[in-house]
Amino acid sequence: MASDTKIRIDAGSGGGSARQMRIALYSHDATGVGHVRRNMLIAQSLSLAPNHATSLVICGVHEATAFQGGHGVDCLTLPSFQKYGNDDYRPRNLMIGGDDVSAIRSEILGSCLSAMRPDLLIVDKVPNGIRGELTDVLPRLRQQGTRIVFGMRDILDDTRVIAEEWARNGYEKIIREQYDQVWVYGDPEVFDPVAEYGFSFGNQVRYCGYLDQRERLPFSQTGCGAGGVDDSKLRKTVLCMVGGGEDGVALATAFVQSELPAGRVGLLITGPLMGEEHHRRIQKLAAARTDMEVVRQVADADSLVSRVEKVICMGGYNSLLSVVSFEKQALIVPRVHPRTEQLIRSELFQQRGLVDALLPDQLTASALSDWMTRRPQKQADRANVDLRGLKRIASFVQELCRPQSASVNGRTASTLSGRTT
Numbered sequence: 001m002a003s004d005t006k007i008r009i010d011a012g013s014g015g016g017s018a019r020q021m022r023i024a025l026y027s028h029d030a031t032g033v034g035h036v037r038r039n040m041l042i043a044q045s046l047s048l049a050p051n052h053a054t055s056l057v058i059c060g061v062h063e064a065t066a067f068q069g070g071h072g073v074d075c076l077t078l079p080s081f082q083k084y085g086n087d088d089y090r091p092r093n094l095m096i097g098g099d100d101v102s103a104i105r106s107e108i109l110g111s112c113l114s115a116m117r118p119d120l121l122i123v124d125k126v127p128n129g130i131r132g133e134l135t136d137v138l139p140r141l142r143q144q145g146t147r148i149v150f151g152m153r154d155i156l157d158d159t160r161v162i163a164e165e166w167a168r169n170g171y172e173k174i175i176r177e178q179y180d181q182v183w184v185y186g187d188p189e190v191f192d193p194v195a196e197y198g199f200s201f202g203n204q205v206r207y208c209g210y211l212d213q214r215e216r217l218p219f220s221q222t223g224c225g226a227g228g229v230d231d232s233k234l235r236k237t238v239l240c241m242v243g244g245g246e247d248g249v250a251l252a253t254a255f256v257q258s259e260l261p262a263g264r265v266g267l268l269i270t271g272p273l274m275g276e277e278h279h280r281r282i283q284k285l286a287a288a289r290t291d292m293e294v295v296r297q298v299a300d301a302d303s304l305v306s307r308v309e310k311v312i313c314m315g316g317y318n319s320l321l322s323v324v325s326f327e328k329q330a331l332i333v334p335r336v337h338p339r340t341e342q343l344i345r346s347e348l349f350q351q352r353g354l355v356d357a358l359l360p361d362q363l364t365a366s367a368l369s370d371w372m373t374r375r376p377q378k379q380a381d382r383a384n385v386d387l388r389g390l391k392r393i394a395s396f397v398q399e400l401c402r403p404q405s406a407s408v409n410g411r412t413a414s415t416l417s418g419r420t421t
Contacts, residue, residue, distance in 0.1 A: 021046075021053040021401060024118040026109070028130035029060035031083045032244035032273065033067075034316045035124045036060075038153070038185065040067055040075075041211055041318075042122065044219050045390040047072040051397050056116060058109065060130070061244075063272035067299060070219040076112060078105045081130055083338070087165065089130055098131065106133040113141055119401045120147045122183075125156075127174040138178040147400050150179045153317045154186025154193060154210070155341040155348075162197050175201050180400060183208050183393065185317070187386040190348055208393055209386035213302050213318065213325040220303040234307040238266050238372055241301055241313040245271020248314060249278045250363060251333050255312060256285045256292055257365035261373050264309070266292040269301060302326075312368060315342030315357075320349060324380040325387060330355045331371045333363055354380040 025043055027035035036059035043055035047070060054072040062077040069075060079101050080092035091101045109129070113121065121141055127150055128135045138148060156162050166172060175182060182205045184193060194202045240255040242248020252270055260266050268286065270279050279296060286292040298304060305311055305322045313319040315334030323330035332355050334342035346357040358367060 021051055021120075021397075022116060022118045023053045023055040023120045023122065023397070024058060024113055024116060025055060025122045025124070026058045026129070026134070027060070027124040028081070028126050031246060032316065033061055033063065033271075034243060034318050036075075037067065037318050038211065039122070039124055039151075040069065040073070041213070041216055042151075042390070042393060043073045044070050045215055046394060046397060048394075051394055053397070056112075056118070058112070060105075061273070063244075063297065076108075078108055087169075102131045102133055105130075106137065109133060110137050110140065113137060113146075114144070117144060118146050120149065120397060122149045122151050123179075124151050125153070127171045127179070128169070138174075142178065147180050148178060149396075149400070150175055150182045152182065152184055152193065153341070154184060154191045155344050156193065156197070157339045157341050158344075159196055161339075166197075172200050175204065179204065181206055181396070183396065185209075185211055185389055190352070190385060191344070206392070206396055208389035208396070210321050210324075211389040212382075212387040213322040214306070215390050216300055216302045217306065220300040231307070233265055234267075234304065235309060236264050237308040238264055238310045238312065239301075239304055239308040240266065240268045241305075241311070241319055242269070242271050242274070243314050243316050243319065245274030245279075247335055248274060249282075250360065251312070251314065252278075252282050253285070254363055254365045254368055256282055256289075256294065258368040258372070259365075260291055260369075264291070264372075267304070267308070268292070268294045269298060269304075270294060270296055272297045310372065312371075315346040317345070320345060320355070321387075324349070324354055324382050324385060327380045327382055329379050331368070332357045333360060336360055352384050354384060 023043065023046055025039040027039050029035050036057060039057050039059070043057050046053040046055060057073065057075045058078065059075065060078050060080050062080070079094055081089040081101065082092040083089055090098055094101055123129070123134065141148060182201060184205060184207050186193070186207070187209055188207050193199065194205055238260060240252065242252050248271055252268055255266065255268055268282070270282060283294045286294045302322050305328060306326045308328070311323050311328045311330040313323070313330065313332060315332045320332065332346040332349070334346040334357065336343050346355065349355045350357045356371060358371070
């Protein structure tokens with residue numbers, strides 16, 4: 001950690017002025033909405049005691065503004081990129097070059113964060129931001145006293161792929177030089193990324209545990225139904241979710257063509273990023289049935305997961321943790337390209353008896369029908385994994401943002417979380 005980092009006396013809850021703690025959370029969001037949903041949940045939890053923080057969630061999908069935030073949480077969306085392969089990001093909507101979009105995003109990020117002066121910045125998944133857009137921003141934030149944390153999900157990808165990608169982009173060096181801590185949103189008993197990937201910044205790592213998705217419910221519109229399925233029917237509903245929807249067409253199509261168990265109804269959320277043509281075609285297939293409803297997006301899917309009977313979904317971090325948090329019978333059909341993280345996670349969770357899994361090349365309408373009617377089925381037992389991530393994060397924020405000493409003549413002598421500045 002650089003020796004010239006300053007600590008504002010009024011930061012956090014440890015003394016000085018009573019200014020409310022400010023937190024910024026960044027995610028790049030080139031595929032799906034999982035990163036911003038994870039950051040939104042963290043922001044919501046930090047708005048509560050003991051931190052009572054106010055947070056700005058910065059993301060790359062404008063559909064994120066439809067999610068439930070809550071008092072003290074707001075959202076800033078940047079011009080969007082779309083992922084075409086690992087390290088291949090192109091403008092999603094703007095008809096200009098990728099370098100121009102990067103310049104716009106970097107300028108917005110720098111101005112926004114300089115004006116906000118957050119006590120803490122949490123960066124999700126990409127240490128220097130998509131296409132390096134945080135490279136110049138991070139040192140400036142450190143100069144103005146912001147603590148910076150790298151937040152990473154439990155599994156990133158295949159070990160060989162991550163070794164090559166991180167070496168090529170110099171991510172470990174960036175983390176060692178620009179970050180105070182690394183928070184792993186996972187249970188090392190299930191998957192330990194430091195051991196698996198051989199990271200060199202182990203002394204900076206704090207294992208949070210998984211994020212309990214039940215903590216979203218106080219911020220959700222839990223009283224409303226979805227589409228044509230009223231609340232009284234949800235307990236006999238099979239819910240199918242395909243994340244953002246960009247690569248969920250095959251699963252969505254198979255679900256609307258499957259045979260539901262007697263007395264059950266199906267509810268499909270196609271996701272805000274599914275192409276309009278695909279969405280209309282799937283709606284047309286469902287319209288020919290009396291037991292199937294299709295909706296594009298809901299404010300918070302977890303309020304539905306908590307009340308339905310079964311769930312079929314892809315293997316994204318939030319989706320898997322949702323079925324575990326609410327202890328649902330679930331079938332996971334993971335994404336396998338361009339990354340294998342969903343495949344790895346779904347296999348590990350299946351080995352622990354938490355879910356059933358089906359490979360994409362085995363996906364058919366009849367395979368889904370067979371699973372829905374099979375007895376017995378696995379029902380997740382949340383006691384099998386550590387779900388105390390949000391509670392630990394609240395504690396880590398208190399530890400990291402509590403000032404230990406004042407800044408004198410631009411130099412600070414303090415020890416936070418075992419690291420000397």
